[in-house]
Amino acid sequence: GENVEQHPSTLSVQEGDSAVIKCTYSDSASNYFPWYKQELGKRPQLIIDIRSNVGEKKDQRIAVTLNKTAKHFSLHITETQPEDSAVYFCAALKGGGNKLTFGTGTQLKVEL
Amino acid sequence: GAVVSQHPSRVICKSGTSVKIECRSLDFQATTMFWYRQFPKKSLMLMATSNEGSKATYEQGVEKDKFLINHASLTLSTLTVTSAHPEDSSFYICSASRDSYNSPLHFGNGTRLTVT
Numbered sequence: 001g002e003n004v005e006q007h008p009s010t011l012s013v014q015e016g017d018s019a020v021i022k023c024t025y026s027d028s029a030s031n032y033f034p035w036y037k038q039e040l041g042k043r044p045q046l047i048i049d050i051r052s053n054v055g056e057k058k059d060q061r062i063a064v065t066l067n068k069t070a071k072h073f074s075l076h077i078t079e080t081q082p083e084d085s086a087v088y089f090c091a092a093l094k095g096g097g098n099k100l101t102f103g104t105g106t107q108l109k110v111e112l
Numbered sequence: 113g114a115v116v117s118q119h120p121s122r123v124i125c126k127s128g129t130s131v132k133i134e135c136r137s138l139d140f141q142a143t144t145m146f147w148y149r150q151f152p153k154k155s156l157m158l159m160a161t162s163n164e165g166s167k168a169t170y171e172q173g174v175e176k177d178k179f180l181i182n183h184a185s186l187t188l189s190t191l192t193v194t195s196a197h198p199e200d201s202s203f204y205i206c207s208a209s210r211d212s213y214n215s216p217l218h219f220g221n222g223t224r225l226t227v228t
Binding site: 045105 | 118133153154158160161203209216218222
């Protein structure tokens, strides 16, 4: 089955700096890669996603890049703000399926 | 956007009792819903895939007689934790998507279960 690895597990940045979270996946048949943000005790919220026919996608301060050859994808947050502090999960979904495999999560802390 | 409602948000029960958690898709029909379990500071672990009108598909290591899933309609799936024990205490989250494949998942608010 699919295996998704995520790094780093924790990340501390100063407000205004950029944050990058990286994930790798094992199944080359995976073709949909969402990113979720989860605040303590709350539901994961979809913040951005990318499909395998696209190399990069951007939405305001958030961007995701995908390298299919290397089987890795990354989340980039620019101009970080304290409200960006949360746990971020990457995930991968195999083409033709509907079962997401999640990464292990990254605790992002944006310090003032 | 798609809304998934989960109830209750928090429940405390005694060992040996059963607890039912509901997951509803409010503005779309979901032929498939998913149930996850999340331990503190850990990732979401898929427990089972709930299919409307048929039996749920359980992940390896998840006891189907312990975690009963019923998906009676296109908008409702329930998870019943039977004969709960303290080790069942966890955060349970459901999710659903509009279409069968490759569609964004939308999560419920989660249920914090504490078994005393």
